[in-house]
Amino acid sequence: MQTKKKVNIAHELRFNVSQLLKEVTGGTRDYNIFVDSIKQLDDIQLDEPLSGRVHFLRTGPDVLVTGDLHTTIRRECGRCLTVFTAPISIELEELFYPTIDLLSGNALPAPEDADEATRIDELHTLDLYEVVRQAIVLESESSRYCRPDCKGLCPVCGQDRNINPCTCQDDSVDVRWSGLLEVEIEE
Ligand SMILES: [Zn+2]
Ligand SMILES: [Zn+2]
Secondary structure: OOOOOOEEEEOOOEEEOHHHHHOOOOOEEEEEEEEOOOOEEOOEEEOOOEEEEEEEEEEOOEEEEEEEEEEEEEEEOOOOOOEEEEEEEEEEEEEEEEOEOOOOOOEOOOOOOOOHHHEEOOOOEEEOHHHHHHHHHHHHHHHOOOOOOOOOEOOOOOOEOOOOOOOOOOOOOOHHHHHHHHHHHHO
């Protein structure tokens, strides 16, 4: 016999997990994520909605969140300043801890290595925003440049050397000409 798994579509990264916290260990929730309200994370623009799936697993008092999410980022190349886009995929595996005991309403002690980003708040809201932000910022570190071999801007004449390979010799400027170059740049 086949058991149908219920999958909800989530349009934001905040989830009320009070029902899940009332269940026994092993309870799960599955969500398909489609969030188009987040346009920017730090200096990174999101060019596409954040999409993917997440799985919540009740483990003791905590909720283990696993999943994978995708988007496309838009940013300025660190070398040539061209704006470019790059696909980004992140994987999540984070244990979220509750701050309130659902049945008694008493405050629960925070774990030793408590991280604000993985705290389920007093209203039983599990917010993935901060862990997603951190993961995307970290993942996009490898997409700092429009392409791995971007030649960047010439420090002497300022041209984009990917488009226009100039003949300036920035690293080996002859001392006899360096004075002349400075004069030319000032003009
Ligand atoms: Zn570039
Ligand atoms: Zn040049």
